Amino acid sequence: MTKPSVAPFALWGPMRITTWNVNSIKQRVGHLLGFLEEARPDVVCLQELKCQDAAFPRAEIEAAGYAVETLGQKAYNGVALLVRAPLTSTQLLRGLPGDAEDEQARYIEALVHGEGIAPVRVASIYLPNGNPAPGPKYAYKLAFMKRLRLHARAMMASEDALVLAGDYNVIPEPVDAADPDAWTQDALFLPETRQAFRALLAEGFTEALRACDPSPGLYTFWDYQAGCWPRNQGIRIDHLLLSPQAADRLVSASVQRHLRGLEKPSDHVPVTVELSDG
């Protein structure tokens, strides 16, 4: 018998990192398991779990080969990180630093390790929607974006590859909406929102999907209402931001749009990047 040319648990090909706002994990666990099987992502960042940690369908996802870390909340918000064995994670951080009073479950982060692969720090982010604007919800959104920028700056200092993935609730440019005029008064597209997103990018991040695909019509969210999906009235609000060390390893970025066409879909679809092993 010949010795295998690679170690039995070596990663085959690039590391895949997916972000997906599932809009209730309990409603979407079937779709998630199907996606894990078909796409075999190495790390998955989930948002809008809409349940507490005890109610998270942990067993099914662990049975699919993933370690599960959650920051849940009753009814609203909730984020998780799934890490496929034999990858492991350390330095888990639940909650975005910078406001001890903030009780909303919108941020979880960990350092992901694997044999023969450079570590990657990954965050799953559910940035506030912020509507109606102006108002307290919009102020919270802008404050959250500032906290994220300051935390990102601190993380940059480590020089680990860093991937900030999630539902940003930000339409970065007019090309990222099928009908940008419909969004001019919306917290997802107000000038101050877009400016705060640019300020985050200016810390040194590459927005992976746009870097890989400059074409228009690239959306990640279609509202359930008013036939937005059949009319393709989408927006692009789910993003993966890569630090320079992660961007150096960027192989591809893509949207798994077909999942919006399933029965009982989330209103968001997954976005996936592939990073070389370093």
Place this chain on the structure above:
DNA sequence: ATGGTAGAAGGTCTA
């Protein structure tokens, strides 16, 4: 002028 839909909750609120 407003609704249209979905989810958690079983109070309407959030999106």
